[in-house]
Amino acid sequence: MEDMEKELIQTAEDHLLHTYNRHQIVLDKGEGVYLYDVSGKKYLDFGAGIAVFAFGYQKQEFNQAIKEQIDKLIHTSNLFYHVPLAEASKKLAEATGLDQVFFTNSGTEAIEGAIKIARKYAYLKNPEKQTEIISMNHSFHGRSLGALTVTGNQKYQEPFKPLIGGVVYADFNNLDSVKEKVNDNTCAIIVETVQGEGGIYPADKEFLQGIRQLCDEQDLVMICDEIQCGMGRTGTMFAYEGCEIKPDVVTCAKALGCGIPVGAVVASKRVGDAMVPGDHGTTYGGNPLAASAVNIVFDLFEQEKVLEHVKEIAPYLEQKLEELTEQYDCIVERRGKGLMQGLEFNKPVSEVVKKALENGLILVSAGTNIIRFVPPLVITKEHVDEMIDKLKASI
Ligand SMILES: *Cc1c(COP(=O)(O)O)cnc(C)c1O
Numbered sequence: 001m002e003d004m005e006k007e008l009i010q011t012a013e014d015h016l017l018h019t020y021n022r023h024q025i026v027l028d029k030g031e032g033v034y035l036y037d038v039s040g041k042k043y044l045d046f047g048a049g050i051a052v053f054a055f056g057y058q059k060q061e062f063n064q065a066i067k068e069q070i071d072k073l074i075h076t077s078n079l080f081y082h083v084p085l086a087e088a089s090k091k092l093a094e095a096t097g098l099d100q101v102f103f104t105n106s107g108t109e110a111i112e113g114a115i116k117i118a119r120k121y122a123y124l125k126n127p128e129k130q131t132e133i134i135s136m137n138h139s140f141h142g143r144s145l146g147a148l149t150v151t152g153n154q155k156y157q158e159p160f161k162p163l164i165g166g167v168v169y170a171d172f173n174n175l176d177s178v179k180e181k182v183n184d185n186t187c188a189i190i191v192e193t194v195q196g197e198g199g200i201y202p203a204d205k206e207f208l209q210g211i212r213q214l215c216d217e218q219d220l221v222m223i224c225d226e227i228q229c230g231m232g233r234t235g236t237m238f239a240y241e242g243c244e245i246k247p248d249v250v251t252c253a254k255a256l257g258c259g260i261p262v263g264a265v266v267a268s269k270r271v272g273d274a275m276v277p278g279d280h281g282t283t284y285g286g287n288p289l290a291a292s293a294v295n296i297v298f299d300l301f302e303q304e305k306v307l308e309h310v311k312e313i314a315p316y317l318e319q320k321l322e323e324l325t326e327q328y329d330c331i332v333e334r335r336g337k338g339l340m341q342g343l344e345f346n347k348p349v350s351e352v353v354k355k356a357l358e359n360g361l362i363l364v365s366a367g368t369n370i371i372r373f374v375p376p377l378v379i380t381k382e383h384v385d386e387m388i389d390k391l392k393a394s395i
Helices: 003-015 060-072 083-096 107-125 145-150 154-160 175-181 205-218 239-243 288-303 306-327 350-358 381-392
Strands: 027-031 034-037 042-045 100-104 132-136 167-170 186-192 221-225 249-252 263-267 331-337 340-345 364-366 370-373
Touching (some): 083 100, 083 263, 100 107, 107 221, 132 145, 167 175, 186 205, 205 221, 205 239, 306 340, 306 381, 350 364
Parallel strands (some): 132 186, 186 221, 221 249
Antiparallel strands (some): 027 034, 100 263
């Protein structure tokens, strides 16, 4: 590594809170599905900034739209309307099949919003009861205290207790375990349509349909966390479409702004109407810059027929990963949906991820034993082949 790189890394380590074990690489620029570090080394990017950069880097129409908005108006506060906000809320409401959008700055905040909407909906029915939220074991919903509480992972939670109250945990893809947790006090069920950090586990169609029915029968709020699996990643705009259900509340972020920090919680009118002025707020959320990013993202999905492309390319990636699973004893299983795939190994994958970086391939793990594949949605067969070659050289 060059001295300049070492120095940059040292400067960062001296001044950053040590919440990450970063790779010893200083990234400099991106182009298409490739990233370059400061010494010019090229990396094929199958992480996309953790399922964010759907169109790849330096997408000209995207950059142009944002630049134009920067020169016009970046921020207003939510005390006013602005053009990008009206357009972006319409597009996102239509895409989710729901009605009312609250824009946030991150996925975590979208989860906080979802929790508050669910609690308020239940509060209006009965202020004394119905505060409990059922969430899933091995789920991931974010790091703030509310989102951390619905994240069913003791390791993340333990040092930060006490968390918020009223959250219980059921087993993912086990409808009976969810039913066992429902009582008079339940207000909502929150579930990732495809579990991401927990290891790339898609929800069974029957499981989600069962939760939908349960929520209908008991008047509970069904929340689907689509922060990672939404925005076209599984071949439909939102992964729950593939399970033929519609939740009452959807959380969205990551690829929603394709790099501009923006998230959203979207609710049906029935549930969303529980929220009134004063109940929730944000200074930045959905500001003109963020909303303009959301607008161009939805425009590009249409113009570039991204969903069709994902449906076409994903089976190829799946097939290539299946072949690897058969070839290598250390690979236990392939799982996933669309361009959200995981390979489970029988050992920690950190060494493979490290070797892959040396070989010019960026991969992200999910848990200790799973490599997650969340490339830009615009990858081609050639990129898949290149990735497989580099991965083979790294195992
Ligand atoms: C990334 C992620 C979050 C948290 O989003 P941030 O933008 O990092 O706050 C929540 N839920 C899921 C499923 C995620 O993948």
